[in-house]
Amino acid sequence: MKYKDGLISCYEKFYEKHSHELGHYYRNIYRILKYIDESSVPRKSDYSGILRAQLSNPELALLFYNGITVRGDKFKPLAEKYALFENLEPNQLVRKDEDSKFYQDVAFGEHTALFIREVTG
Numbered sequence: 001m002k003y004k005d006g007l008i009s010c011y012e013k014f015y016e017k018h019s020h021e022l023g024h025y026y027r028n029i030y031r032i033l034k035y036i037d038e039s040s041v042p043r044k045s046d047y048s049g050i051l052r053a054q055l056s057n058p059e060l061a062l063l064f065y066n067g068i069t070v071r072g073d074k075f076k077p078l079a080e081k082y083a084l085f086e087n088l089e090p091n092q093l094v095r096k097d098e099d100s101k102f103y104q105d106v107a108f109g110e111h112t113a114l115f116i117r118e119v120t121g
Contacts, residue, residue: 003098004068011065026066026075029055033078048082060085061092068102076103083109090114 015022029051036047055063064085067076079085086109090096100108100115108115 003095004102007065007094007099008069011069015066015069015071022062022066026063026071029063030075030078033075033082033084036082037078045082048084052082052084052087055084055087057087057089057092060088064088064093064099064103080104080107083107085109086111 032051033048036044036051041047063075063079066072067079080103083106085103085107088108088111090100093099096115105112
């Protein structure tokens with residue numbers, strides 16, 4: 001998939017330039033989701049919803065693209081499981097139709113319909 005490779009390459013250049021501002025932020029979000037996932041609290045989605053409510057659209061977009069890189073391989077399953085991108089506005093993505101396919105539908109929670117998906121059969 002050439003488009004995805006180019007997108008990741010572009011993102012990696014961006015991350016290299018801003019890693020000192022983003023690295024700790026990404027790690028904190030990951031650790032919070034991991035803590036929620038590993039805890040024995042009931043209704044884990046309530047806690048992940050509190051986290052999700054703290055994130056702006058640009059932050060969600062950065063987390064979205066970071067999750068498709070090698071550095072996001074542990075983060076991505078948690079983002080999907082806890083519908084982290086439920087509040088992400090489709091216009092924050094470079095190509096919403098193509099980019100949304102990088103994640104399972106559950107990552108978008110109740111707003112999956114906002115991300116047009118091509119049905120292949």
